Structures are given as structure tokens and as C-alpha cells.
Amino acid sequence: MKITIIGTGQVGSTIAYAVVLQGLCNHLVLAGRNLTKAQGDVLDLQHTLSFCERPMTIESSAIEDVKNSDILVITASAKGQGKMASRMELGVANVEIFKKLIPLLVRNNPQALLVIISNPVDVLTYLATQLAGLPSSRIMGVGTLVDSARFRVLLSIEERIHPDDLRTYILGEHGPNQFPVFSNAFAGSERIADNPAHRRIFHEVTEAGFDVYNLKGYTNFAIATAACEVLKTIAYDDHRTMPLSTYFKEWQGIEDNCFSIPVVVGRAGIIRHLHPNLNQIEKNALGKSAKLIKDNINNLINAENNKSV
Incomplete structure (x- = not known):
């Protein structure tokens, strides 16, 4: 390869x-x-x-x-x-x-x-x-794969459980318009609660990349490790599930957009999109996030198109 x-x-x-x-x-x-x-x-x-x-x-x-x-x-x-x-x-x-x-x-x-x-x-x-x-x-x-990893690490400290034993995703934008999926977050089949302590951890995750960047001028270790997790899954055709940024025509009622959703990855790339059942809080966050992300996509790409005219 x-x-x-x-x-x-x-x-x-x-x-x-x-x-x-x-x-x-x-x-x-x-x-x-x-x-x-x-x-x-x-x-x-x-x-x-x-x-x-x-x-x-x-x-x-x-x-x-x-x-x-x-x-x-x-x-x-x-x-x-x-x-x-x-x-x-x-x-x-x-x-x-x-x-x-x-x-x-x-x-x-x-x-x-x-x-x-x-x-x-x-x-x-x-x-x-x-x-x-x-x-x-x-x-x-790579998108929110790295955000989800940061989330698991901080939750593991709070819960005193190894991060690899926590199953929880952050979806949406790799940025401020992301959201946690607590309705499908588990540790050993026990639900990880959507409570103030865990929400505080989520907000820490949203800013974590900037904390690293502003302290040392760049981020490299976590994003490199996340990237290699994707590369390994492709190379070995592992069919692993992970949240990655991908273009989709429709996902959970959102059309023509691109942000991190749960997918299955193997040698052919993204093999399938997964469709978790979201609660109403998460559906509201998804709708709001999707609009803001699409606005960012349109504004940046159109801004560059107008610049080159």
C-alpha cells in the first residue's frame, strides 16, 4: 500500500x-x-x-x-x-x-x-x-473523530473508566457547531448520563484544540493519532465505526451537507452511514448545527468564487 x-x-x-x-x-x-x-x-x-x-x-x-x-x-x-x-x-x-x-x-x-x-x-x-x-x-x-477521542478521555477521568471502554460520539462540525450524542453514550451497557458535569466536559472538548494551539502554536499528536486510526482501518479493511466528516445527500432529514456522522470504514472508504436514534435535544442540535455548517460552506466557497471573478 x-x-x-x-x-x-x-x-x-x-x-x-x-x-x-x-x-x-x-x-x-x-x-x-x-x-x-x-x-x-x-x-x-x-x-x-x-x-x-x-x-x-x-x-x-x-x-x-x-x-x-x-x-x-x-x-x-x-x-x-x-x-x-x-x-x-x-x-x-x-x-x-x-x-x-x-x-x-x-x-x-x-x-x-x-x-x-x-x-x-x-x-x-x-x-x-x-x-x-x-x-x-x-x-x-477526520472531523469529530478527534473531538470524540478527547471527550472519552475527559469522561474517563470523571468516571474512572478506561476511555476505550466508553462509547460516545460527538457529531456535527469539527468546531463550535458540534454536539454530543448522550442518548447513545454507554459504558459497559450503562448509559452515560446527560448531566451538568458531563455537559461541562463537552464544552471543555469544544475548546480543547484551541487550548493546545494557543499554548504551543499548533496541534499535532492527537490529530495524527486520529488520522492513523482512519488509515489503519482502511489498510486492514477493519470495518470500524467512527465519526468522520463526509458529504451526504441526506442524513437524518438533513440534505446536501458535509459534517461528521457515524460511518463504517474499510478498504473501499466509507462503506455505510449509520443512523442512530437521536432524542429531541439532539435532533434540535442537529438541525441548528446543520444550518450553521451549511452557511459556513456556502459563505467560504462563494466568497472564494467571488474573489476569483
Whole structure:
């Protein structure tokens, strides 16, 4: 399997390191605008292989020379300026990057699955689906997978239960318009209550990414680990369930939108959409979130279209 990472900033480099440690492919390519940085990462990663169980070809490439990948992991992004209050701040610049990047990548890698990391991930996953001309099942954003993981970790501290034994999702936008699904949240078949303490934890999760970003200037470890969970599921055809950002024509009565919903993932990409029974609080949150997310999608993509006229 050939995995190519587009963008070799903090996130791309950390994903590459995790891919090598986990042995998720036999051919790894690092591609970015800064080819010197990519070459440096390649050498550094090659030096780790003697400590890894699986041999791997690791090389760098210019983006236009990336071809015949099985999976494209897209982390390319404009650089944030100072402290960040919203992922939408990267929107206009990253829409422009994707309009140039996606057609080129799909043309040279027609069989690839696309895993979108760049923010705002829901807008960019929607745009990538429009630009690529591929089935939406082959394009997915990591989305609220990382938010759900943060949620489980903080809940595990509160409940004193291992996070992997908690089953709870955050759905919607990877951003402020997300919502928890307490009606389907369980630990050992016992329901995780929708109470003030757990709501406080959810609100902490909504801000957690910004807390990390504003403390050290970027986030990389959690998002890289979440990305590798998706890559592993694809590589091993595991048919795992996870919340990922995906374009859909209709889900739970919401039409023509793109945000994180529960899906089943395997070698073919997103195999099916799951449809949990939501309570009225969650249905209301879904409707409100869906409208705000679609407004963001329309405003950013249309803003860039108007800019280029």
C-alpha cells in the first residue's frame, strides 16, 4: 500500500512518524511545497526503521509528481497568524489551496482515497468532493473523530473508566457547531448520563484544540493519532465505526451537507452511514448545527468564487 502525505508541517510530519511506527504501509511518500523539509523528514524517518517491525520505502516528492497513491492524506494549509479563535480563519486561504491541489492530485492518483486533515475540515471535505468528481465514499475528513477521542478521555477521568471502554460520539462540525450524542453514550451497557458535569466536559472538548494551539502554536499528536486510526482501518479493511466528516445527500432529514456522522470504514472508504436514534435535544442540535455548517460552506466557497471573478 502506498500512502502519500501532502503537507509536511507539524501535523503531516507527526502523521508520517506514526505511520512508520505502526507499519501502516510499505511505501510512504512525503510531499509538500517545502521539498527540503520533506527530504529532511524522510531521512529522519528512514533512520527509525531499524527499530520498527515492518520494512518500508520512504521518499519525498514534489506535489505534482505524486502518482498512483492508494491513500492521500491532505494536511496542506495556510499558516495561522498568532492565537486562533476559529478554524474558519484559515478558510479563504485553504479553499484557494484546495482548488489548485485537488484536481491535480485526483488526476495523478485516480484510485486513491482522500483523507482530509486541513481546516476548516467540513468545508474542505465538501469542496474536495465537488472538485474531485469521485464518489463521496472515497473522500473523508477526520472531523469529530478527534473531538470524540478527547471527550472519552475527559469522561474517563470523571468516571474512572478506561476511555476505550466508553462509547460516545460527538457529531456535527469539527468546531463550535458540534454536539454530543448522550442518548447513545454507554459504558459497559450503562448509559452515560446527560448531566451538568458531563455537559461541562463537552464544552471543555469544544475548546480543547484551541487550548493546545494557543499554548504551543499548533496541534499535532492527537490529530495524527486520529488520522492513523482512519488509515489503519482502511489498510486492514477493519470495518470500524467512527465519526468522520463526509458529504451526504441526506442524513437524518438533513440534505446536501458535509459534517461528521457515524460511518463504517474499510478498504473501499466509507462503506455505510449509520443512523442512530437521536432524542429531541439532539435532533434540535442537529438541525441548528446543520444550518450553521451549511452557511459556513456556502459563505467560504462563494466568497472564494467571488474573489476569483
